[in-house]
Amino acid sequence: xxxxEAGAVHADAGSPSALLMxxxxxxxxxxxxxxxxxxxxxGATGVVTLAGHDVRDLAHEFGTPAYLLDExxxxxxxxxxxxxxxxxxxxxxxxxxxxxxxxxxTVVSWLxxxxxxxxxxxxGELAVAVRAxxxxxxxxxxxxxxSVAELREAVERGxxxxxxxxxxxxxxxxxxxxxxxxxxPVLIRVTVGVEAHTHExxxxxxxxxxxxxxLTGGQALEAVRRVQKHSSLDLRGLHSHIGSQIFSTxxxxxxxxxxxxxxxxxxxxxxxxxxxLDLGGGLGIxxxxxxxxxxxxxIAEQLAAIVSRECHARGLAMPRLAVEPGRAxxxxxxxxxxxxxxxxxxxxxxGLTRTYVSVDGGMSDNIRTPLYDASYTCALVSRASTAExxxxxVVGKHCESGDVxxxxxxxxxxxxxxxxxxxxxxGAYGRSMASNYNHVPRPPVVAVTSEGARxxxxxxxxxxxxxxxxx
Amino acid sequence: xxxxEAGAVHADAGSPSALLMxxxxxxxxxxxxxxxxxxxxxGATGVVTLAGHDVRDLAHEFGTPAYLLDExxxxxxxxxxxxxxxxxxxxxxxxxxxxxxxxxxTVVSWLxxxxxxxxxxxxGELAVAVRAxxxxxxxxxxxxxxSVAELREAVERGxxxxxxxxxxxxxxxxxxxxxxxxxxPVLIRVTVGVEAHTHExxxxxxxxxxxxxxLTGGQALEAVRRVQKHSSLDLRGLHSHIGSQIFSTxxxxxxxxxxxxxxxxxxxxxxxxxxxLDLGGGLGIxxxxxxxxxxxxxIAEQLAAIVSRECHARGLAMPRLAVEPGRAxxxxxxxxxxxxxxxxxxxxxxGLTRTYVSVDGGMSDNIRTPLYDASYTCALVSRASTAExxxxxVVGKHCESGDVxxxxxxxxxxxxxxxxxxxxxxGAYGRSMASNYNHVPRPPVVAVTSEGARxxxxxxxxxxxxxxxxx
Numbered sequence: 037x038x039x040x041e042a043g044a045v046h047a048d049a050g051s052p053s054a055l056l057m058x059x060x061x062x063x064x065x066x067x068x069x070x071x072x073x074x075x076x077x078x079g080a081t082g083v084v085t086l087a088g089h090d091v092r093d094l095a096h097e098f099g100t101p102a103y104l105l106d107e108x109x110x111x112x113x114x115x116x117x118x119x120x121x122x123x124x125x126x127x128x129x130x131x132x133x134x135x136x137x138x139x140x141x142t143v144v145s146w147l148x149x150x151x152x153x154x155x156x157x158x159x160g161e162l163a164v165a166v167r168a169x170x171x172x173x174x175x176x177x178x179x180x181x182x183s184v185a186e187l188r189e190a191v192e193r194g195x196x197x198x199x200x201x202x203x204x205x206x207x208x209x210x211x212x213x214x215x216x217x218x219x220x221p222v223l224i225r226v227t228v229g230v231e232a233h234t235h236e237x238x239x240x241x242x243x244x245x246x247x248x249x250x251l252t253g254g255q256a257l258e259a260v261r262r263v264q265k266h267s268s269l270d271l272r273g274l275h276s277h278i279g280s281q282i283f284s285t286x287x288x289x290x291x292x293x294x295x296x297x298x299x300x301x302x303x304x305x306x307x308x309x310x311x312x313l314d315l316g317g318g319l320g321i322x323x324x325x326x327x328x329x330x331x332x333x334x335i336a337e338q339l340a341a342i343v344s345r346e347c348h349a350r351g352l353a354m355p356r357l358a359v360e361p362g363r364a365x366x367x368x369x370x371x372x373x374x375x376x377x378x379x380x381x382x383x384x385x386x387g388l389t390r391t392y393v394s395v396d397g398g399m400s401d402n403i404r405t406p407l408y409d410a411s412y413t414c415a416l417v418s419r420a421s422t423a424e425x426x427x428x429x430v431v432g433k434h435c436e437s438g439d440v441x442x443x444x445x446x447x448x449x450x451x452x453x454x455x456x457x458x459x460x461x462x463g464a465y466g467r468s469m470a471s472n473y474n475h476v477p478r479p480p481v482v483a484v485t486s487e488g489a490r491x492x493x494x495x496x497x498x499x500x501x502x503x504x505x506x507x
Numbered sequence: 508x509x510x511x512e513a514g515a516v517h518a519d520a521g522s523p524s525a526l527l528m529x530x531x532x533x534x535x536x537x538x539x540x541x542x543x544x545x546x547x548x549x550g551a552t553g554v555v556t557l558a559g560h561d562v563r564d565l566a567h568e569f570g571t572p573a574y575l576l577d578e579x580x581x582x583x584x585x586x587x588x589x590x591x592x593x594x595x596x597x598x599x600x601x602x603x604x605x606x607x608x609x610x611x612x613t614v615v616s617w618l619x620x621x622x623x624x625x626x627x628x629x630x631g632e633l634a635v636a637v638r639a640x641x642x643x644x645x646x647x648x649x650x651x652x653x654s655v656a657e658l659r660e661a662v663e664r665g666x667x668x669x670x671x672x673x674x675x676x677x678x679x680x681x682x683x684x685x686x687x688x689x690x691x692p693v694l695i696r697v698t699v700g701v702e703a704h705t706h707e708x709x710x711x712x713x714x715x716x717x718x719x720x721x722l723t724g725g726q727a728l729e730a731v732r733r734v735q736k737h738s739s740l741d742l743r744g745l746h747s748h749i750g751s752q753i754f755s756t757x758x759x760x761x762x763x764x765x766x767x768x769x770x771x772x773x774x775x776x777x778x779x780x781x782x783x784l785d786l787g788g789g790l791g792i793x794x795x796x797x798x799x800x801x802x803x804x805x806i807a808e809q810l811a812a813i814v815s816r817e818c819h820a821r822g823l824a825m826p827r828l829a830v831e832p833g834r835a836x837x838x839x840x841x842x843x844x845x846x847x848x849x850x851x852x853x854x855x856x857x858g859l860t861r862t863y864v865s866v867d868g869g870m871s872d873n874i875r876t877p878l879y880d881a882s883y884t885c886a887l888v889s890r891a892s893t894a895e896x897x898x899x900x901v902v903g904k905h906c907e908s909g910d911v912x913x914x915x916x917x918x919x920x921x922x923x924x925x926x927x928x929x930x931x932x933x934g935a936y937g938r939s940m941a942s943n944y945n946h947v948p949r950p951p952v953v954a955v956t957s958e959g960a961r962x963x964x965x966x967x968x969x970x971x972x973x974x975x976x977x978x
Contacts, residue, residue, distance in 0.1 A: 134906075136905075136906050136907075136944070136945050139946065140975075140976045141973070141976040141978050142976070142977070142978060145978075157905070157906035157945050158904070158906075158945045158946055158947055159946075159969070160943070160945065160946025160947055160948065160969055160972060161945060161946045163946065163969045163972075163973065164946060164973065164976070167973055167976070168978075178906055179904060179906060180849065180863075180865050180902070180904065180906075181848035181849050181865035181866070181867065181902075181903075181904040182848075182904070183848065183867060183904075201849075202849040202851055202865075203851075204848070204849045204850070204924055205849065240856060241856065242853070242854045242855050242856040243853070244853060244855040244856075244861060245853070245863075245908045246851065246853075246863040246865060246900075246902040246908065246910075247908065250853065250854060252854050253854050377652035377653075377654065377675070378651065378652050378672075378673040378675045378676065379675070380673055380674075380717065382713070382714070382715060382716070382717075382721065383713045383721060383723050383724050384713050384715040385711060385712065385713040385715075390715060392651075392716075392717040394651050394652035394673075394717060395652070396652065396654060403874070403878070403942070406878060407874070407877060407878050429717075431651070431652075431717040432652075433629070433650060433651065433652040433653070433654075434607075434628070435605075435607050435628035435629075435649055435650060435651075436607075437716045437717065437718065439717075453675055468943075468944060468945075469942050469944045470942060470943075471874070471940050471941060471942040472631070472939075472941075473607070473939060473940045474607050474628050474629045474631060474632060474939075475610065475629055475630075475631025475632045475634065475635060476629055476631055477631065478975075490977070491977050492976070492977055493975050493976055493977065494975050494977050496975065498630070498631055498634045500971075500974075500975075501631060501634075502612070502634065502635065502638055503971075504611075504949075504964050504965050504967065504971075505611045505612040505613070505635070505638070505963070505964055505965075506613070506961070506962050506963055506964065506965050507612050507613060507616075507639075
C-alpha cells in the first residue's frame with residue numbers, strides 16, 4: 037500500500053489478496069523470533085508479560101501508547117554482536133551501534149558497559165554520547181553533509197573516526213584538525229554499486245545516491261589521494277554500506293570483492309595497506325514470521341570468511357572488520373503497547389469487509405508503515421481469547437487516511453475497546469523517527485527487567501510542545 | 508520514487524526521463540503561484556527578498572534551516588477563504604482552518620482576528636487553541652479515535668461541534684455530555700465513496716478507510732438514529748471529506764449529490780432537515796508550476812452552486828456550508844531556507860550524471876517527499892546566477908538514502924556550498940509532521956512582514972531533546 041494523503045490508495049481498495057490471507061491456527065500465539073525475548077503469554081491468565089511484568093500493569097503505570105523495551109534482550113544483542121565478531125575475527129571487535137535506530141543516554145551507558153562502540157551521524161547524536169560520558173575514541177561519525185560546527189566538535193572532542201563523505205568534507209576536516217593541532221583518523225566512504233535488501237541485491241557499476249565516493253570513474257581513489265595530501269588526516273580504512281533489512285550475505289560478498297580489490301589499488305597508490313574495513317549496517321530483523329534473519333555469529337563468520345578469502349586472493353593482510361548494527365540490536369527488544377479505541381467493520385466491496393481497529397497512537401510514533409510500506413506483527417496482549425481470528429487493519433488516531441499501523445493482522449473477533457494491543461519489533465526507527473503530528477506527544481520508552489520497569493525516555497507533555505510557541 | 512531504507516529504489520537508478528526533463532529558460536525566475544506572495548528576486552542584487560527582507564539577513568538572524576512564513580500572504584488567504592464563502596453563500600462563512608496543516612498560538616490568534624474558525628483533531632491541537640484564548644464555540648473537533656479524555660475536554664470547554672466518527676463515540680460523547688449536564692452539537696462524518704486527488708477522482712459504492720460512517724449498508728443512517736436517541740447530542744449536520752490536494756470540484760459534485768440525497772433520507776427519518784453541510788478540506792495548492800489550483804472564490808461559487816442545485820432537486824432548504832482549508836491557507840505562504848553543504852556529481856549510468864546537492868535539513872523538517880513522493884520547487888535565493896541550469900537532486904543530511912528534499916530540480920551550475928536554497932510551499936505538513944530523526948532539532952517558524960520578522964515557533968535545541976532522557 038502506498039501512503040497517500042488523499043486516503044486509501046485506489047488500487048488497494050478491497051484488495052482481496054490481503055483479505056484472503058490464511059488465518060492463523062492460534063490467534064493467541066506470539067510468533068517466535070518476532071517478539072522481545074522476555075515477552076510471553078502467561079499460561080494461567082492469558083495476559084502477555086514482559087520480563088515477568090503483566091503488560092496491563094505496565095500500561096497502567098506508564099500509560100499508552102508506550103514503547104516497552106526488554107532491557108536484557110537489548111543488552112544481550114549488544115553482547116551477541118560483540119562476541120560474534122570477536123570470535124569470528126579473533127580480534128577486538130569493532131562493533132559500532134548505529135545510534136540513528138534509537139538513541140538515549142541510557143542506551144549509551146549500556147553500550148559503554150557492554151564494550152561496544154557508537155556510530156553517530158549528527159551533532160545531536162554526538163551530544164547524547166557526550167551527555168552520557170561515553171569514551172569519544174569509541175565514536176565514529178557518519179554523514180553526507182556534516183556541518184563545519186559538527187566536524188569541529190567531533191575533532192575537538194576526539195571522536196575516534198570520521199567517515200569522510202565528499203571532497204568538500206576532506207578539505208573542511210583537514211583544516212579543522214590542522215587548526216586544532218591534531219590528527220583526525222578517518223575512513224573513506226566508498227560506494228561500490230551494490231544495493232541489498234532482504235533476499236535480493238543488485239550490483240551495478242554505478243550508484244545513484246548521495247553518500248560516499250564511487251569506485252566508478254576513480255572518485256574513491258581520488259578521495260584517497262586527497263586525504264593523503266593532508267597530514268592532519270590519518271587514513272585508517274574504508275567504509276561501505278550496501279542497504280538495509282538484509283537477510284543474506286551475498287550482497288556483502290560482491291561488495292567485499294570490490295572493496296578488497298580497491299584496497300589493493302589503495303596499497304599500490306599509497307604504498308601501505310589500510311587497516312580497517314567497515315562493512316556498515318543493514319542487517320535485517322524479523323518484523324513478521326516470514327522474515328528469517330541470521331544469527332550474529334553466522335553473519336560474523338560469513339563476513340570474516342568473505343573478506344579473508346578476498347584479501348588472500350590479492351595478497352593483502354586481513355584488515356580489522358567493523359560493522360554497524362542498529363536495527364538488529366534496537367528493533368526486536370521493543371514492542372509498542374496501544375489501547376484499542378474503536379472497532380469498525382467497513383464494507384470494501386466484492387462482499388468483503390475490512391475491520392478497522394483504531395489505537396491511541398499511530399503514524400506519529402511509527403512512521404515506518406506509511407513511509408516504507410513496512411509490515412508488522414501485532415497481538416492482543418491484555419488477555420487471551422477463544423474467539424475466531426478476524427482480519428483487521430490497525431490504524432492510528434491521526435487525521436489522515438494513510439495513518440496505518442499494521443496493514444493486515446489477524447486478531448480475535450471478540451476484540452473490544454479497552455483491550456491492549458502490542459506491535460512487535462518497533463524499537464528501531466520508531467521513537468527515533470517519531471513526530472508530533474496532530475500535536476500528539478511522543479510516547480515514553482520504558483526499560484523493563486525482572487527487577488522492575490523504569491522510564492528511559494519520558495513521555496512528552498502538551499506543555500513541552502507549547503513551550504516552542506512564541507506569542 | 509518510492510522511499511526505501513535500502514537506498515535508491517532499484518527502478519529509479521539513473522532514470523533518464525527525469526534526467527532529460529527540459530531545462531528552464533531562466534533559472535533565476537521564481538515560478539508564479541508557487542512562492543509566497545511576498546517573495547521576489549531583487550532586480551539589483553539578484554537576492555530573493557520576503558516582504559522586503561533579504562533572505563540572507565533572515566538566514567543570518569534566524570539560522571538555517573528555517574521556515575520563513577509570509578504573514579500577509581497567510582492572513583490574506585484566511586480572509587480570501589472567508590469572504591469567498593460569505594459571498595458565494597450570502598451568509599456568515601463557516602470556514603474552519605484545518606489546524607493539522609500547521610498550528611501554533613500565533614496562527615490561532617490570526618484566525619481569531621480574521622474571523623475564521625478552527626478544526627482540531629486531538630487534545631493537543633485543542634490545547635493550542637485554549638492557550639491562545641480562542642473562542643471554543645468556533646472550534647470543531649475531528650478524529651476517528653478521540654479518547655474519552657479528549658471528548659470530555661471538548662465538551663467541558665464548550666467546543667462548537669464534535670464530528671462523530673463511530674458508534675462507540677456516539678455513546679461515549681452522549682454519556683459525557685449527559686454527565687456534564689449539557690447538550691453537545693455534533694456533525695456525523697459520512698463516507699460517500701468518493702476519493703479525489705488532483706485532477707482525478709474515483710467513485711465507488713464503498714470506502715476502504717478508517718473514517719466515518721458509510722452510506723452503503725445504512726451505517727450513516729443508523730448513526731443518525733443513534734445520535735437522535737441521545738438528548739445530550741444535538742445533530743447539526745453532516746460532514747464529508749473526499750481527499751486532498753484536489754484541483755477540481757468534480758469529485759465534490761458526486762459527493763454532494765450523494766450527501767444531499769442522504770440529507771433527504773435524514774429528513775424522512777427524523778422529520779426535520781439538518782442545517783449544516785461540511786464538505787471538508789483537501790483543496791489543492793501549487794507545489795510546482797504544473798499545479799493549477801483554483802481561487803477560493805471560484806471554488807466557493809462552484810460548491811455553493813452544486814449544493815444549491817442538489818438541494819433544489821430534492822426540495823430541501825439550502826444548508827449552511829462549511830469547508831476546512833488547511834494546506835490552501837498554510838502551504839503557499841511558507842518557504843524553507845537551507846544552506847548548501849556539499850555538491851556531488853554522481854555517475855548514474857548510461858553516460859548520465861546526477862548532481863546531489865546536500866542541504867542542512869531534510870526528511871526531519873519535510874517528510875512529504877519520501878512519504879508521499881511529493882514534488883517541490885526550489886531556487887537559489889542568496890544570489891542570482893548567469894550559469895547554465897543543471898539538473899540536481901536536493902537531499903538532506905540524514906543518514907538515509909531516502910532523505911530526498913526535492914527529487915528533481917534545475918539549479919544554476921555554479922551553485923556552491925554556502926549558497927542559500929529555498930523550497931517553496933512547505934508551510935503545510937512541514938513543521939507539523941517534523942521529527943527529530945538523527946537528533947536534529949526542528950527549525951523555527953519565522954513570521955515575516957514588511958515591519959519585521961519574528962519567531963512564532965522557536966528552534967529546538969539539543970537540550971530540549973536531551974530533556975526527555977531519564978538517566
